[in-house]
Structures are given as C-alpha cells and as structure tokens.
C-alpha cells in the first residue's frame with residue numbers, strides 16, 4: 001500500500017448515503033481485488049458513531065499522520081460529532097454547520113500539508129441553505145476557503161464531471177436556464193478553457209491537451225439563424241484562445257459531441273451549462289462518474305451523485321462513484337506532485 005499523506009474524506013450529510021458508501025468502499029480500497037493498484041489511504045472527517053453504525057471497523061485517530069497505519073484494519077476517523085440525532089433519509093439543518101465544518105477542516109488539513117487531496121461525500125443543498133450556508137455547493141465553498149492560497153496558473157473553480165473517457169467541464173453550474181444568454185460570456189468561456197487546458201497538463205499529465213467547445217444553440221446556431229451566441233461570443237472566444245496557443249475547436253453542435261467517435265477527438269470538452277455536461281456523463285456511466293474541481297490549489301473530487309435520501313440507511317447505496325472519486329483524487333494528486 002502507498003504510504004505518504006492520506007486523502008481526506010469528508011462525510012457529507014450524515015443522513016444521506018455518504019457514511020454508507022464510505023464504509024462500503026473501504027474494504028475494496030484497503031484490499032483491492034485482483035490486479036487493481038492499492039490507492040492512497042484515506043481518513044474521514046465526520047461523526048465516528050454514524051460511520052461505525054454502517055457495520056465496518058472504525059478507529060478514531062488524532063491526525064492524518066496516523067491514517068496509513070490504521071487503514072488496513074479499520075476506517076480512520078477524525079471524530080467530530082454531528083450535534084443533532086442522525087436519522088437516515090431525514091436531513092436536519094441543525095447538522096448543517098457541522099457538515100460545513102468538516103469540509104473546512106478537510107481543506108485546512110490539505111493546506112497544512114497533512115493530506116494530499118480532498119474527497120467529499122455528498123451534501124444536500126437545501127438543509128445547508130436553511131442553516132445559512134451561502135455557497136451554491138462544495139465547489140464554490142472550497143474555492144472561497146482557498147482564495148488566499150497562492151496558485152500558479154489560471155484560478156478556478158471549474159466543475160468537471162468525468163466518466164469513462166469523457167471529461168466535461170462547466171462554464172456555468174447551478175443557474176436557472178433563462179440566465180444562460182447573459183452568463184455565457186467570452187470572458188467566462190475563456191477562463192474556463194484556460195483552467196481546463198492547464199489542469200489537463202498539471203493534474204492529468206496530458207502534454208498537449210485537445211479541447212472541444214460545445215455550442216449553446218441547436219446546430220451551433222445554424223450560422224445565426226437559431227441563435228447568435230456562437231457568432232457573437234463563442235467563435236471569437238475560440239479564435240482568441242487558439243491565438244494564445246490553446247488547441248480548442250470552434251463551438252460544435254452539442255448533440256453530436258458525446259458519442260464514442262466524437263469523444264476520441266478531444267481530451268476535455270467545455271460545456272456551457274449543467275445538464276449539457278451531466279446528462280452525457282451520467283448516461284455514459286451513472287454509477288462510476290466523478291465530479292472534480294479544477295483550478296484550485298488543492299485536489300478535490302466527489303462522487304457525481306447526491307445524498308440519495310430515498311435510499312439512505314437501506315443498505316443498497318452503491319459505492320462505485322465514491323471509489324472512482326478516491327482513485328481519481330489519488331491519481332491527480334500523484335500527477336500534480338510530479339510536476
């Protein structure tokens with residue numbers, strides 16, 4: 001097993017599937033079957049009692065440095081109790097401040113050099129908002145927590161969803177669809193493309209990244225007949241990016257951008273809105289997709305699914321996406337370290 005700094009896993013909403021998928025993933029990651037390479041050990045930041053209720057051995061530790069020695073026999077936990085009783089499937093806003101604290105502590109442990117990357121189990125947005133959490137999600141919260149940390153390159157955050165050989169990166173994230181025409185600006189598209197280009201090199205080891213750009217309108221606007229953004233915003237942005245040295249396409253019709261042969265032509269695709277990226281990713285691999293945040297001083301990944309309150313506590317939540325998130329964080333951290 002690889003020793004060194006562990007990954008930090010945050011428990012997410014304790015009433016969701018987070019504790020369950022962490023517990024289900026642990027034996028698979030601690031003792032990988034067949035030819036799979038062992039991953040970096042992880043330590044969980046969250047409520048040790050909630051985790052212990054999932055039926056796997058759990059061992060409180062004092063710090064991430066103790067994780068590697070424990071990981072082979074139990075799930076190492078930096079115990080921080082949820083203040084309100086945890087009932088699977090019933091999120092309680094009273095626990096939301098602790099959920100936010102776990103994320104903050106996770107980020108701190110990486111910034112202090114004790115952890116190598118962050119893997120976040122899902123949080124539910126509504127109970128977080130109800131308790132005063134002012135960020136749309138992890139992505140923006142973690143960006144804020146790392147804003148003063150020096151970072152060489154174009155700063156994100158950029159949300160990337162990945163499954164199989166598709167890496168889909170978002171220009172806008174959780175915004176109403178009727179705001180897209182104002183939000184899809186050349187400045188935003190260009191910044192995201194630069195972050196993705198640099199991250200493909202830094203975090204994925206791709207020396208000469210090939211990027212595709214998705215169009216906003218059907219048929220990429222059909223020369224302006226069904227929408228002008230391709231003519232006025234996207235193509236000029238693509239031309240300027242190419243002049244900077246990026247290998248990026250003009251805006252391409254999104255309906256023919258995600259099939260197998262199309263995907264082979266690029267390393268990452270710049271998508272303009274949430275569902276444009278997430279529908280292909282989740283269709284390609286609903287169980288194994290991963291959400292990663294690009295352009296930050298730390299590595300952060302997450303399963304691509306949410307809190308699954310409808311199934312939490314029933315023992316049926318699948319851990320595939322969480323396992324893929326741990327593996328990806330481990331690989332990204334190793335690639336970034338080598339550069």
Ligand SMILES: NC(=O)C1=CN([C@@H]2O[C@H](COP(=O)(O)OP(=O)(O)OC[C@H]3O[C@@H](n4cnc5c(N)ncnc54)[C@H](O)[C@@H]3O)[C@@H](O)[C@H]2O)C=CC1
Nearest residue numbers: 017122123124125126302304305306307308310311317318
């Ligand atoms: N990274 C994060 O923290 C994310 C958080 N969310 C949040 O999760 C909450 C619920 O969102 P939904 O749209 O209902 O999406 P969801 O992903 O929680 O659930 C969608 C469907 O997938 C199933 N599902 C989810 N995880 C599963 C697993 N591990 N194994 C088997 N089945 C699974 C659920 O039972 C449900 O039928 C929302 O508050 C949303 O904001 C959603 C996506 C990511």
Ligand SMILES: NCC(=O)COP(=O)(O)O
Nearest residue numbers: 136137138139140291302
């Ligand atoms: N739909 C993806 C999602 O909600 C993830 O958000 P975040 O918590 O990773 O920012």
